[in-house]
């Protein structure tokens with residue numbers, strides 16, 4: 429569903445080493461590497477949000493895409509509940525862990541940081557998309573949250589999604605991903 433050939437992506441200027449990857453439906457790829465090497469920028473380029481300076485990205489025609497960024501959604505003061513958030517992205521609450529099911533009708537700004545993060549992640553992971561891009565999804569999660577996320581990534585892939593996950597959490601990447609691509613500064617220079 430996705431082919432990336434010698435991609436150099438960036439903003440005002442190039443911000444990644446050259447990246448090659450191919451992703452089929454049902455696959456989970458981990459993207460790792462040191463801080464600032466350009467992992468989030470690669471995701472942004474895959475989503476059409478960053479500039480392509482060299483190489484190319486070939487997406488299957490009609491590919492539907494969901495992107496989770498590291499930005500915290502600005503929910504303070506918004507009378508939006510978790511259930512409404514899921515309705516907005518088209519994600520079903522079925523399968524949510526019990527510690528979130530019980531809180532679905534609470535306002536998002538009255539949840540804990542980890543609870544809010546997991547709901548926002550769920551809203552994206554289970555949106556009707558073919559390609560799911562996640563940026564540091566384990567940030568803010570406790571061990572139970574990471575375990576639940578890992579199981580659901582596998583479920584989502586089995587149901588046909590292609591998934592690219594940026595993470596610095598080596599144990600999570602090992603458990604969740606079929607393949608790992610490590611970006612190194614200076615690759616290809």
Ligand SMILES: Nc1ncnc2c1ncn2[C@@H]1O[C@H](COP(=O)(O)OP(=O)(O)OP(=O)(O)O)[C@@H](O)[C@H]1O
Pocket residue numbers: 439440443461462463464465466467468469470
């Ligand atoms: N929106 C933006 N506009 C301009 N420059 C940006 C933007 N986002 C990131 N950059 C720059 O691009 C480079 C790569 O950043 P990026 O966030 O992709 O790295 P990363 O590998 O995801 O880092 P981290 O592990 O710290 O999240 C950095 O030099 C950063 O300053």
